[in-house]
Amino acid sequence: MRVDEVVALASELIRFDTTNTGSPDGTGGERLAAEYVAERLEDVGYETTYVESGAPGRGNVFARLPGGDPSRGALMVHSHLDVVPADASEWSVHPFSGEVSGGYVWGRGAVDMKHLAAMSLAVARRFRRDGVVPPRDIVFAYLADEEAGGVHGAGWLVTHRPDLFDGVTEAVSEVGGFSLTVADGVRAYLVETAEKGVGWLRLSTRGTPGHGSLLHTDNAVSRLAAAVARLDAHEFPLVLTPPVRDFLAGVSELTGVPFSEDDPAAVLGRLGSVARMIGASLRDTANVTMFTAGYKDNVVPSTASAIFDCRMLPGREEAFLSEVDAVVGPGVSREWKSMPPVQTTFDGTLVDAMTAALVAEDPDARLLPYMLSAGTDAKSFQRLGIRNLGFAPLRLPPDLDFTALFHGIDERVPVDGLLFGTRVLDRFLRMC
The missing domain is CATH 3.40.630.10 (Zn peptidases)
Incomplete structure (x- = not known):
């Protein structure tokens, strides 16, 4: 073999x-x-x-x-x-x-x-x-x-x-x-010890349907679009979990770049493309993936809905949903399902x-934990x-x-x- x-x-x-x-x-x-x-x-x-x-x-x-x-x-x-x-x-x-x-x-x-x-x-x-x-x-x-x-x-x-x-x-x-090559000849091997919770969020609105040529003050699509824009632009708080803290401290040690828990950006800047993935483990995220509304170009519909892919840090689901409710505001209903x-x-x-x-295969290897x-x-x-x-x-x-x-x-x-x-x-x- x-x-x-x-x-x-x-x-x-x-x-x-x-x-x-x-x-x-x-x-x-x-x-x-x-x-x-x-x-x-x-x-x-x-x-x-x-x-x-x-x-x-x-x-x-x-x-x-x-x-x-x-x-x-x-x-x-x-x-x-x-x-x-x-x-x-x-x-x-x-x-x-x-x-x-x-x-x-x-x-x-x-x-x-x-x-x-x-x-x-x-x-x-x-x-x-x-x-x-x-x-x-x-x-x-x-x-x-x-x-x-x-x-x-x-x-x-x-x-x-x-x-x-x-x-x-x-x-x-x-x-x-x-x-992950963090410096010349310096390789860290990332071992996943944690992963964020996953949630699928459906936001829905109802309004008054009617002809597209008339004045409308109760438009389900515009109300939902505004809520989606607010949530999409919202930045959830920075939370350093143990595996993320250990990972950033390890990279700091390997590169000599100081690590501050208040501002981990300096260490993230040494990670190249992987910074996107590690950066996403510093806070909860909510990204809109689908938007559904309307059935004809001259009809204002009565309903609209959007789907968000949500990822929560351990222990954050309840706080995350409270924050979502505050951001999207009244007049928007929420459906939720999640995995821990x-x-x-x-x-x-x-x-x-x-x-x-x-x-044994790479004598310069250094293993670091991280959160997926x-x-x-x-x-x-x-x-x-x-x-x-x-x-x-x-x-x-x-x-x-x-x-x-x-x-x-x-x-x-x-x-x-x-x-x-x-x-x-x-x-x-x-x-x-």
Whole structure:
């Protein structure tokens, strides 16, 4: 089993169009990708479990590798197989080509998150072929529907098939373990120890309908537009949570730039493109994503509605909603649904194993905790009491705008980064 098999696996996984449109039925690509993963695992002797999570075609695959100490809790390495839509006309290559060129594997899902699916699959196959017995049981999981909140993926499985996670006490997955060059030759590897809560806010207004040629003082659209503009322009208060404080202090130590809790901008300025993601973890956010009103160009409608994507810091949901109500003002109704934040500490044997594995491959590596401004399937798994960390190791070129590749055009992952990450993941799972 060669470590560079991971490149072929990543390319082949990308070729499955696993676009998640948000429809419960999906597109069928998840089933095909899950069956592919199951075949690759069964090739080397794993017993796999294939489960469709609440709707036809929403395929999930599980395989367990027994460890040396069955009394220890199991570690789960999970990846999602679905991806967000991509418009091929906007890309340099076809988003489902899996093309390998210019030192990258290209395609939708390359970083979000078929690279970890490929790395964990490559390591799982190698362990089975070589007879590796890890310190504890490892559960390899490949999941559906993460891009729509896991309702027909992790969320459904936790509710209806908790037996699949028997004995699992810790889990690792996406958006962590990637490198950030903070100075010449100085690399920090970010480990996700927390993620913000997620909320979907619908604002609605009602007004008096009528002909567009008349005078109107009770226009639902204009009232909603004003409320949307106020909330979109509103800046929520700066709150430094423990993982963010530790991250900024760590960057300060590595760069020599002083860190002031009252003004973290100086440290953020050293982070390049990643500053957008880290900056979003300093405060709550509310971004309008949809606006719906009207049905004819000469009719003033009676209703209008808008959707906001909201992300709240841990412990802030109640205060966030109170602030939203104050900003949008009277005459605007609110509907709300949310998923909780995720938090853990940056310590313990699992973090020690991450550190040792990374330093073995990059002696100059420094691990720092951080808070993800987005959400992952960890939100579902914490309902089972599982501790969650983001660790999908990649050494990245200093000039690569990594965060822009998530859901972006020309999504791609460096071949060298895949090879590096597979070596690190291999070491990590031998020590976990």
